[in-house]
């Protein structure tokens with residue numbers, strides 16, 4: 770498997786990107802402002818992430834997803850590690866990520882990759898999404914913010 774930047778002449782893998790964020794408008798905005806990387810195996814794109822510059826010296830992984838049939842094989846972890854290395858190489862001092870209070874697996878993955886919880890954006894998903902989200906039997910309301918120092 771290789772992880773590489775999406776080229777300018779390639780169209781972004783929208784169905785994959787929408788797995789991480791159901792808002793097409795937000796996804797298109799992230800892709801325009803950030804760098805999109807894809808994980809490719811045997812010519813097929815199986816994973817994606819977008820690294821977005823936010824504040825000075827800070828980048829955020831705003832969208833990360835692996836095709837359902839390829840999940841649970843370590844690809845997500847490799848993508849997160851690749852994002853951390855890329856941000857480091859590009860001179861960022863902090864990398865951030867946010868996920869829902871109900872996203873148990875994602876919270877496990879990000880903490881296994883060195884992220885620490887820094888805060889809670891209360892009612893983020895209630896404010897920004899029209900439909901209620903239920904995940905792992907838990908209403909998704911708050912965004913858990915995590916960060917990692919790269920210096």
Ligand code: ACO
Pocket residue numbers: 788789790830831832833834835836839840841842843844845846847866867868869873874875877878881
């Ligand atoms: N408890 C403990 N550990 C867990 C749990 C859990 N419930 N669930 C997952 N993990 C661990 C795994 O054991 C693994 O750790 P390990 O390598 O030490 O065993 C790690 O988390 C992740 O495993 P991977 O196989 O690398 O992850 P995967 O390839 O399945 O990708 C991803 C993870 C990207 C979250 C994938 O499941 C996915 O695409 N989900 C749908 C889209 C999504 O929710 N994206 C994130 C939205 S938030 C955002 O984009 C910023």
